[in-house]
Amino acid sequence: MPDAADPAPMNAPSRRKFRREGEERRRQDLIEATLDCVAEYGLQGATLRTIALRAGVTAGLIRHYFPGKEELLQEAYSALVGRMTEQAKAALVMGDASPRQRLAAFVTANLNAPIIDARVFSLWATFLGRANADLTLAHAHREGYLGFRNEVEAVVAEVLAAEQRRPDASQLRHHAIAINAIIDGLWIEGCLAGEMFSPGELAAIGIKAVEAELGLAPLEHDPEK
Amino acid sequence: MPDAADPAPMNAPSRRKFRREGEERRRQDLIEATLDCVAEYGLQGATLRTIALRAGVTAGLIRHYFPGKEELLQEAYSALVGRMTEQAKAALVMGDASPRQRLAAFVTANLNAPIIDARVFSLWATFLGRANADLTLAHAHREGYLGFRNEVEAVVAEVLAAEQRRPDASQLRHHAIAINAIIDGLWIEGCLAGEMFSPGELAAIGIKAVEAELGLAPLEHDPEK
DNA sequence: AGGCTATTTATACACTTGCACAACAAGGCC
DNA sequence: GGCCTTGTTGTGCAAGTGTATAAATAGCCT
Incomplete structure (x- = not known):
């Protein structure tokens, strides 16, 4: 051949x-x-x-x-951001599940492969390091970040509504910011030092932290699943 | 002249x-x-x-x-990491303060200037983007990260001890990981989009998230200060 | 003041980079 | 099959890179 x-x-x-x-x-x-x-x-x-x-x-x-190297890099970054947010949001489309289950699944999906990935982190950090100087990069990131946070905020609203709680807009925003930070922070730790954590450990930490942030009573013995 | x-x-x-x-x-x-x-x-x-x-x-x-450009960059990164961890830890040395107050001060210090700083973030991201390929960078980061997390874990232990709670080593570790993630995540948001948050807002979000993670009852009306 | 030495400048060099352009051929169309 | 479009290659070039090294001079010692 x-x-x-x-x-x-x-x-x-x-x-x-x-x-x-x-x-x-x-x-x-x-x-x-x-x-x-x-x-x-x-x-x-x-x-x-x-x-x-x-x-x-x-x-x-x-x-x-x-047209030039600049444009190639910009398109590459756009593709990366698009793929990342797409993957992240995909974890939210679950047909029949309680809001709380969906939130937990969302956290779990974001703290395991393929989202926890050293290569993606390397790209994320490399490009973001130039966000200060390159307005195009900064804008692309801002879009992705706000989109992600809005998704979080929507699920949080559902979760709290299911618990008969009526947070105002400010509280909702704060919850979304905090939960976003939790996921981001754990994501970084997982990408940079994945071998320091046992499988599923980060997701467990994340779910507990998120539920604590929302003031959800811990489940006793996982009633049905 | x-x-x-x-x-x-x-x-x-x-x-x-x-x-x-x-x-x-x-x-x-x-x-x-x-x-x-x-x-x-x-x-x-x-x-x-x-x-x-x-x-x-x-x-x-x-x-x-x-000797060459490589060594200059490595020394520059070492200097950066050293300065960052030094600043971060400096917020913990408060003479007469309850563990809980020290923890809150720690979170506040890490979520305001000069630690929230676009230039430092740019450097952090730029260098970390190379951590995958450059073992020297990866090692320097790992050291800084673990040092930071151990500080957090120590304060958490004090806070919980003051509340008559006896967490085991695993719980302590999980708390430290989660709190570290909260601070890191909010730090990133503040560095990248500081103008989206009112002054002190990130610190307030951080303190509430951290105290929720530790299961601390919220203070009613700030009794003495 | 006058010399000595190490810091600093300036220049040279081999190499890489992004970009421009001419030559070429792969594959559809008649 | 033969041509024609255009995707693709190869080469060339000016600018910029890290490094090497010789020339100069600032500042201390006596």
Whole structure:
């Protein structure tokens, strides 16, 4: 079978063989390669040549799909943020479950793989480190953060409503901010030092902390499940 | 009076005037300039020439104090981590105060300036983004994190002891992890979007969340202060 | 004052980077 | 099959990078 990785069997000026891919596919591959390089080598190590090598193309091709490196990085970050918030929110769509169960499932989902992931954390931190200087990054993050917090606030409202409690807007906001912080903080700890925690431990800590924040009475013996 | 910033008043091959500084002072200045450049331009923008310009010297001098750029960055990160943990722990040394008051003061100190600071966050995120690949960075962070968490755990133990409660080691550890996450999460929110919160709001949220985590009964009307 | 030494400057160099552009060929269309 | 579009390659270039090293001078010692 043909081996594409054959460097130069002939001394003739042989050109590299290639295949034409669809535009969407190539853009996707380039963005993924960019994220890989940023995660592994940082922004400084993510050069056009390294990215192209990872994507299996040559550097010149990048300029055919992106105006410049800047735009490639921005699109890569957008893709990352989109994937992260999408995954996080997906844990909330559970058909038949009590609000409290949904909240617990949400916390659990955010404190286990694949959301707890060293590569994603590396990307998150690397890009966010530039948020001060790059308004585009700052804006993209702000959007994602507020979206996430609003989701949290909505579930909190449901949970408290189910408990016959009527928090005002300010209390609701504070609960959402605190719970968001709990999840973020535990997420960071898990990503940076996952091996320090036993499986499920972070999620257990998170659920207890969140329920304490909301003043929910602890369940006695898990009545039905 | 003599102006040191005069570029070249003569067409003669004039050399730049300079002053000899003490070794410690120069190293300190170079490290500070490095942190400034990393915070503003990221790791890729922190070039030797930019750093030297910021420090008011020429690029070649850096090699006189540091073996290479790598070592300069590592020392800069060590200095940053040292300063951060030092500041954070400093909030715990209060002579006459109840454990609960000390805990509240600790949370408050960590959720206000100068610990809530966009520049420091930028540095923290930028360096941590490389922790996956750079074992030196990972180790330095791990040390700082565990030190911080142990401080938290010690105060938590005091607070609970004052409340006649006897948590076991596992519970204590979980409390420390959760409280650490709360502080970290709120710290990030404050650094990234400080203007979204009114002054003292984050600290108030943090204190309430921490006390809820520990199951402390809320104070009624602040009895004495 | 005059020399000595170590700090500091300035220049050189090999290498990498992002970008521009010309040559080329893959694959659809007639 | 033969052509034509355009995705793709390869090369070149100017700017910038970290490092090496020689030249200069600031400030102390006597």
